[in-house]
Structures are given as C-alpha cells and as structure tokens.
Amino acid sequence: MSVQKFSFTKLVLGAVLVLLSLTMFVPIMNLIAKAFSNPSKVHMLHGYDILPKGFSFINFQVVLSNPIVGKALMNSLFITIVGTVFSIFFTTITAYVLTRKNLVGKTPIMIFLIIIMIFEPGIVQEYMVIKDLHLLDNLWAMVLYRTINVFYLIIMMRFIEEIPDSLVEAAKIDGAGHMTVFMRIILPLSRIPLLTIGMFYAVARWNEFFKSSIFLSSRDNTVLQVLLRQFVVEGDTTTLVGAADLMKNNHIAQLDFSSLKAATIVIAMVPILMLYPIILKHYTKGVMEGGVKE
Incomplete structure (x- = not known):
C-alpha cells in the first residue's frame, strides 16, 4: 500500500478549495435558513447564519397558497422533462x-x-x-x-x-x-x-427566463422563473394571496418580505438540485459497461 506524501502545496490547495466552497455554501444555507425562519425573528439572522430562527413553514405556505405558483411550477416541470x-x-x-x-x-x-x-x-x-x-x-x-x-x-x-x-x-x-x-x-x-x-439540457430549460417571458404571455402558461422574477425582483405581491388567513392561523402578526423572497427562491432551486445526486452516482461507472473488449 502506497502512502501519499503530504506537501505544503496540497495543504494550501485544500484550504483554497474549502474557502471557495464556503463562499457558495454559506449564502445558500443562509437563504434556506431565512426561508424557514419565523417572520418575527428573521431580523435576527445575519449574513453568515445557516440555521433558521424560530423554525416555521409559514413562508412556503404563503407562497404556495397562490394557485399561480403551483401552475407555474407544473409548467416548468413539463417544459423541463x-x-x-x-x-x-x-x-x-x-x-x-x-x-x-x-x-x-x-x-x-x-x-x-x-x-x-x-x-x-x-x-x-x-x-x-x-x-x-x-x-x-x-x-x-x-x-x-x-x-x-x-x-x-x-x-x-x-x-x-x-x-x-x-x-x-x-x-x-x-x-x-x-x-x-x-x-x-x-x-x-x-x-x-x-x-x-x-443534465445540461435540464438545467438550461429549467432556468430559461428571457425567452419564456417573450414567448409565453398569459398567467396560465407562465413558468416559475418568470414568476420568480416578478416577485423577487419587481416586488409583485400577488403571491401573498391568502396570507391574512395563514397569518391568523399561525398567530403571526406580520410577514417578512425578504423571507418570502427566500422561500420563493428555494422552491425554484429544489427540483433542479434533486437532479444532481441522481446523475452523479452514475459517473463512476464506465461508459462501455456491458460491451465487449477488442
């Protein structure tokens, strides 16, 4: 059994890769933490926090309470698949x-x-x-x-x-x-x-926004990425349909708009992120598996 030699170069390279990974991991986890936080405690979250404050599903309930969101999600899945x-x-x-x-x-x-x-x-x-x-x-x-x-x-x-x-x-x-x-x-x-x-095709189709906003004009045929921009970037509050009843049932006085944005982004991320572990587990197998040797 050969033992790999430890070197200072490998240590530096490993540290750089870890730091690079953290620059992507921490913002995503902070976004997820904000989405699952209680609206009354979202202001306690800092940019480096990765755990929610007062765990709650209210943000997702509010976003998904609008039937347009569900329709857009199904349209995106149909186009992608x-x-x-x-x-x-x-x-x-x-x-x-x-x-x-x-x-x-x-x-x-x-x-x-x-x-x-x-x-x-x-x-x-x-x-x-x-x-x-x-x-x-x-x-x-x-x-x-x-x-x-x-x-x-x-x-x-x-x-x-x-x-x-x-x-x-x-x-x-x-x-x-x-x-x-x-x-x-x-x-x-x-x-x-x-x-x-x-995987390349699926990611490109799922994230397609510009052409969808041009070729698809009605609400019934809108896709999740177009709806995401309308809510997150333009501040369209039509997604808050039914928010008053949900707030009353969950004893919440006021919703936090930033946490609603985070929940919307998470909903748009999850389906495509689920594709990666399914695909990656096959990468270790040979492309010629089952063939004959010449």
Missing part, C-alpha cells in the same frame, strides 16, 4: 447519423452547424418563427425551442465515435438496421454522456 427527453433523443440520433463513415455531405453539414452555433439568430427572427408556427403563448414553444444544442451534439459525436465498430458490424451481420443499432447498441453504451448532456 419533455423538452429534455426530446433534446436527448434528437441530439443522440443526429450524432449517430453524423458519425456514420459513409454519410454523404458530412463536411458541409458540420460547417453549417458550426456556423449556426457561432452566429445565433436574433430574438426578432426567433419570435417571427414561433409566431408563424402558431406557438406563441404555448408551452410547446419552449419544449421545441433549441431542441438540439450544437455544442452538446459535438460532445455526443465524440462519445459515439469511441464505441467499437465491431459492435455495430456484428449487429449488422445479424440483420440489424440503423434504428435497431441505435436503440440497442448506441443508447445503452452512451448512458454516461446521455446523463451528462441531459
């Missing part, structure tokens, strides 16, 4: 096609895709396309919007190119077509890259 599934499937199947050696016109196609990646269309052009497709104020506009990211497509192509040709050739000898090869060989052996780009 369905949009991510679409993006993963079409990105992977496009990457499979572009990695075929006998593909005609591969170079011009790649040049075209790279140009699109570098020179993105303007918001006016995108708006006109969505309008012509009759998808304005429709959740499918955000589901179908940028289904394929060229950068993630290139990443997927690199992974697929690493899959041994012998596996594909053996399947073709047995009579498998391209769709069978894609579904039974490419997808199972690309689990790790699929999870990776899937």
Whole structure:
C-alpha cells in the first residue's frame, strides 16, 4: 500500500478549495435558513447564519397558497422533462447519423452547424418563427425551442465515435438496421454522456427566463422563473394571496418580505438540485459497461 506524501502545496490547495466552497455554501444555507425562519425573528439572522430562527413553514405556505405558483411550477416541470427527453433523443440520433463513415455531405453539414452555433439568430427572427408556427403563448414553444444544442451534439459525436465498430458490424451481420443499432447498441453504451448532456439540457430549460417571458404571455402558461422574477425582483405581491388567513392561523402578526423572497427562491432551486445526486452516482461507472473488449 502506497502512502501519499503530504506537501505544503496540497495543504494550501485544500484550504483554497474549502474557502471557495464556503463562499457558495454559506449564502445558500443562509437563504434556506431565512426561508424557514419565523417572520418575527428573521431580523435576527445575519449574513453568515445557516440555521433558521424560530423554525416555521409559514413562508412556503404563503407562497404556495397562490394557485399561480403551483401552475407555474407544473409548467416548468413539463417544459423541463419533455423538452429534455426530446433534446436527448434528437441530439443522440443526429450524432449517430453524423458519425456514420459513409454519410454523404458530412463536411458541409458540420460547417453549417458550426456556423449556426457561432452566429445565433436574433430574438426578432426567433419570435417571427414561433409566431408563424402558431406557438406563441404555448408551452410547446419552449419544449421545441433549441431542441438540439450544437455544442452538446459535438460532445455526443465524440462519445459515439469511441464505441467499437465491431459492435455495430456484428449487429449488422445479424440483420440489424440503423434504428435497431441505435436503440440497442448506441443508447445503452452512451448512458454516461446521455446523463451528462441531459443534465445540461435540464438545467438550461429549467432556468430559461428571457425567452419564456417573450414567448409565453398569459398567467396560465407562465413558468416559475418568470414568476420568480416578478416577485423577487419587481416586488409583485400577488403571491401573498391568502396570507391574512395563514397569518391568523399561525398567530403571526406580520410577514417578512425578504423571507418570502427566500422561500420563493428555494422552491425554484429544489427540483433542479434533486437532479444532481441522481446523475452523479452514475459517473463512476464506465461508459462501455456491458460491451465487449477488442
């Protein structure tokens, strides 16, 4: 058993990483503490406190008492889940096609895709396309919007190119077509890259605010990030629907607006944060698990 040597450089590096982690951990925990604090004791919290003062769910009850919040949450989940599934499937199947050696016109196609990646269309052009497709104020506009990211497509192509040709050739000898090869060989052996780009797609779709605020105009089709900005940044107090009754039932004299903001931010953070531990546990497994050795 080899013993790793201790060095001053490793100590300094470890200390820097710990401090860097604290700069992200403490603000998040302070936000959570504020969200769970009793409104009458929130003023006792300092910027470095990570424990709530007088534990209470009243802030979350007030925020979630508005049906618009629940509707926006479900809309965001729908766009994120369905949009991510679409993006993963079409990105992977496009990457499979572009990695075929006998593909005609591969170079011009790649040049075209790279140009699109570098020179993105303007918001006016995108708006006109969505309008012509009759998808304005429709959740499918955000589901179908940028289904394929060229950068993630290139990443997927690199992974697929690493899959041994012998596996594909053996399947073709047995009579498998391209769709069978894609579904039974490419997808199972690309689990790790699929999870990776899937996480990227999911985070991007969940956090999308700007295009959602343009393409979705009605309250019924609003998403959580747009509602979050209206409440936290613009100070829209429509989220306080039913607050008076909740305050009376919980014997609270006055609500703290900053703690309500914190609760709203926590509600927006939790669903996407739950994705990371699910994805990360698969990273230690090999991308070629279940394949044959050459």
